[in-house]
Amino acid sequence: MERRRQLISHTLKAKKRRLQPGPDPGDAAQPETWEGPGAVDSALRYLASLFPRQLFEDALPPLVLKHQLYSLVKDRTAVDRHLSRLKDEGLVRLFQLGFDTEAFGVVFAQDYVAKVLQSVEGKEQAGTVRRFLQTAFTSCADVSYEKGRMLRDFGFQDHDITLLVSAGVLTVRDAGSWWLAVPGAGRFVKCFIKGRKAVQAMIQKAKYKEVLLSDLQSRRAPRAVKLGLPYHIHDLIGAQLVDCVPSTSGTLLGGCAGGPGEAGPSWAHGLSPCPPASPAPPGPCCAWPTPDRRRAVPRTDGRTPGLDFPSMQWGPLWLQPV
Structure with missing residues (x-):
C-alpha cells in the first residue's frame, strides 16, 4: 500500500517539460540600436545579410530596398542624407527596380561590379561592359544615363549602348535615356x-x-x-x-488597404474589426411606407369625416409635407 501511494505521489508531482522558444529569425545579426552615426550602415549590412544569395545561384549581389531602411532607422531624412553621401563616395549605387516608381534598390558598388563581370564573362559584351564600369559607372553616380552624355563624355556609340542593354546593365527608361540595372534582377x-x-x-x-x-x-x-x-x-x-x-x-x-504613403483610416489598416458607420441624416427617419399627410377635410358624401389619404409613398417622415 505504501509503495502504491509513493508511485501515485511521484506521478502527481511530476512536472511537464516546456518547449523553449527558438531564436527570433528577425533578430539574427541585428544591431541592438538603430540610432547614432552608424545606424544606417548597420541597418544596410543587416538587410544585406537577409538576402538569400543561394536562391539565385549567387548570381546577384545582395539587394536591399531603400524603404526597408526606414523600418529600422526612423529618421528618414538621415537615411536619405547618408545614402546620398555613400553614393557620392562610390560605396553604394541606387537603381530602379521597375515594379514601382517609388521603389529603389540599394547595392554595394563592389558587389555590383563583381557580379556584373561574372555575368558577362566570355561573352561578346564583356569588353563594352568592362569599359562602362571603368568610366561611366565610376564617374556618374546617377540612377539613369542620358544619350548625349554617353556619347559626349564617355564615348559610347549606339552599338555600344545596345550591347549594354543586351547585357542587362542598362534598361530603357524613355527615348534617349536608360536606367542603371542589375543583370538578372528580373x-x-x-x-x-x-x-x-x-x-x-x-x-x-x-x-x-x-x-x-x-x-x-x-x-x-x-x-x-x-x-x-x-x-x-x-x-x-x-x-x-x-x-x-x-x-x-x-x-x-x-x-493596410492603401499603397506606400497612403495611410488611410485605422479601419482600412485592419486595426478595428469593421469600418465606422455612416453618419445618420438629420432628424428622425423611417423607411416604412407613409401616407402623404394632409390636413383633415370635411366629407360631403355622408361618410365619417377623417383624413384624406390620396396616395401612399415610400420615404422618410421628415420629407413629407404636413
Whole structure:
C-alpha cells in the first residue's frame, strides 16, 4: 500500500517539460540600436545579410530596398542624407527596380561590379561592359544615363549602348535615356512581388486582420515567400503597407488597404474589426411606407369625416409635407 501511494505521489508531482522558444529569425545579426552615426550602415549590412544569395545561384549581389531602411532607422531624412553621401563616395549605387516608381534598390558598388563581370564573362559584351564600369559607372553616380552624355563624355556609340542593354546593365527608361540595372534582377522582382502578396495575405487572414510581429516572425513561411519572412516584413513596414501599433504584448501589425504613403483610416489598416458607420441624416427617419399627410377635410358624401389619404409613398417622415 505504501509503495502504491509513493508511485501515485511521484506521478502527481511530476512536472511537464516546456518547449523553449527558438531564436527570433528577425533578430539574427541585428544591431541592438538603430540610432547614432552608424545606424544606417548597420541597418544596410543587416538587410544585406537577409538576402538569400543561394536562391539565385549567387548570381546577384545582395539587394536591399531603400524603404526597408526606414523600418529600422526612423529618421528618414538621415537615411536619405547618408545614402546620398555613400553614393557620392562610390560605396553604394541606387537603381530602379521597375515594379514601382517609388521603389529603389540599394547595392554595394563592389558587389555590383563583381557580379556584373561574372555575368558577362566570355561573352561578346564583356569588353563594352568592362569599359562602362571603368568610366561611366565610376564617374556618374546617377540612377539613369542620358544619350548625349554617353556619347559626349564617355564615348559610347549606339552599338555600344545596345550591347549594354543586351547585357542587362542598362534598361530603357524613355527615348534617349536608360536606367542603371542589375543583370538578372528580373528573377528577384518576380520572387519579391509574389512574396509580398503572400505575407500581406497572412496578415489579412488573421483575426481582425492584425497580428503580432513576434508571432508573424515565428510562423512558417509559405512556399511563395522565397526571400524569407524578415526580408518581407521590413519591406511592408518600410513601405507603410502595414501599421505598427505598440501594445503590451509587442508590436502589432495591421493590414493596410492603401499603397506606400497612403495611410488611410485605422479601419482600412485592419486595426478595428469593421469600418465606422455612416453618419445618420438629420432628424428622425423611417423607411416604412407613409401616407402623404394632409390636413383633415370635411366629407360631403355622408361618410365619417377623417383624413384624406390620396396616395401612399415610400420615404422618410421628415420629407413629407404636413
